[in-house]
Amino acid sequence: MSLDRPQADASSLPYAALLDGLKAAGEDTRLRLLAILDQAELTVSELTDILGQSQPRISRHLKLLAEAGLVERHREASWVFYRCAGEGPGGAVARALLGLLDAGDPLIRRDRERLSEVRSAREAQAQAYFASHAERWDAIRSLHVPEALVEQQVRDALGDAPIDSFLDLGTGTGRMLEIFAPHIQRGVGVDLSPDMLGVARVNLERAGVRNCVVRHGDIYNLAMPRDSFDAIVVHQVLHFLDDGGRAVREAARLLRPGGRLLVVDFAPHDLEFLREAHAHRRLGFAEETVAGWMAQAGLEPELHRALTPEAAADGSLTVSIWLARDPRIAPAQDVENRDNREVA
Known part of the structure; x- marks a missing residue:
């Protein structure tokens, strides 16, 4: 069983773009990062929680993936978000590789379970806020x-x-x-x-x-x-x-x-x-x-x-x-x- 993303034809990619993409993705942590970022937009700290690795290590791998165009980064104030690239040669390489990846693999399943935990924590935080501010919601919107x-x-x-x-x-x-x-x-x-x-x-x-x-x-x-x-x-x-x-x-x-x-x-x-x-x-x-x-x-x-x-x-x-x-x-x-x- 493949991941949710459909397979893509990357045969028309320039040789250099394909080679750079394969080099960037051809490492254990970076391939796992690609599979996770195909599911959600995440921060470095959240990826650290999911993979159980140090923040400097995760940041270094994300830098290599971004340089190859396989992931995109988006800054909002003091936070930086990452996600799998949706366009360009790097995005085509990422889609092709993820289309071949077995979602039933135990390692991929475990990473997705940890991703679900991160999402649940986000949702719990939002729900707690809604619950504590229900009566004052209209007043908050007056900003x-x-x-x-x-x-x-x-x-x-x-x-x-x-x-x-x-x-x-x-x-x-x-x-x-x-x-x-x-x-x-x-x-x-x-x-x-x-x-x-x-x-x-x-x-x-x-x-x-x-x-x-x-x-x-x-x-x-x-x-x-x-x-x-x-x-x-x-x-x-x-x-x-x-x-x-x-x-x-x-x-x-x-x-x-x-x-x-x-x-x-x-x-x-x-x-x-x-x-x-x-x-x-x-x-x-x-x-x-x-x-x-x-x-x-x-x-x-x-x-x-x-x-x-x-x-x-x-x-x-x-x-x-x-x-x-x-x-x-x-x-x-x-x-x-x-x-x-x-x-x-």
Whole structure:
């Protein structure tokens, strides 16, 4: 059984690129690093925990892999993240090699088990934060431009046309469901934290919202069939995640033909305390990063807006909004049903 990544044809690579890639990967620790980084974006300290080796040793191997183009590095403030290269000759070599690697190998299995432990620790940290801040979640979001402005921009981006099915990923307090409830037939909010779900249920009941429900779920692996929703919102969630691109792909899977995905998150910033005190995994995203995830998931990016505070001050954040559409054409019957609802 091979790893999850499909095999790739690297036969057209230049001789030097192929040789450099094989030299870089042809060592025990470096091949293990490639297999791990194919599964997740990780820091040196996390890789040290997984492989049980010293930080200088791991850093040295990562440097060689990066120089050969087999892994990519991304700096965020004081942290550096690594992942398997997705493009270029090095990425092609990495994909070809990993396509040959047996995922059932005991060493690979053990590394994946340790990776799961690292992921579980991250999730536990985020859940603990959500649980301890459930009642104050809306106040924490006041670090950026006024929430009313963000909400208005979100409504404008999706427009006033009725929505049959609506999904709010990382629903938190349920605010997005509350906003869109008058414009949708049915809404579902998903969150990993039972405490946040309890807050959302109270808020929706208080607002008299009866066409929406909230459910516990994993944003990476949602127990929902493909093509289930006309509109999906991911509001201030991606910066908590280990792999934002994976979450976008899972959301795209659930979109119906012609459906829309709207993402709200922070632009890049250097407020390191948000990572330490509030479990932010990423310090914002560049416009092209989220748009690239959307395109890789098969969606067509249509819109990006940046909401910058009028007066820059310590603790102020710029909020970005991205909108993408599933390029498939909706069946004629779906269009007719939607038109009938608009006339009604």
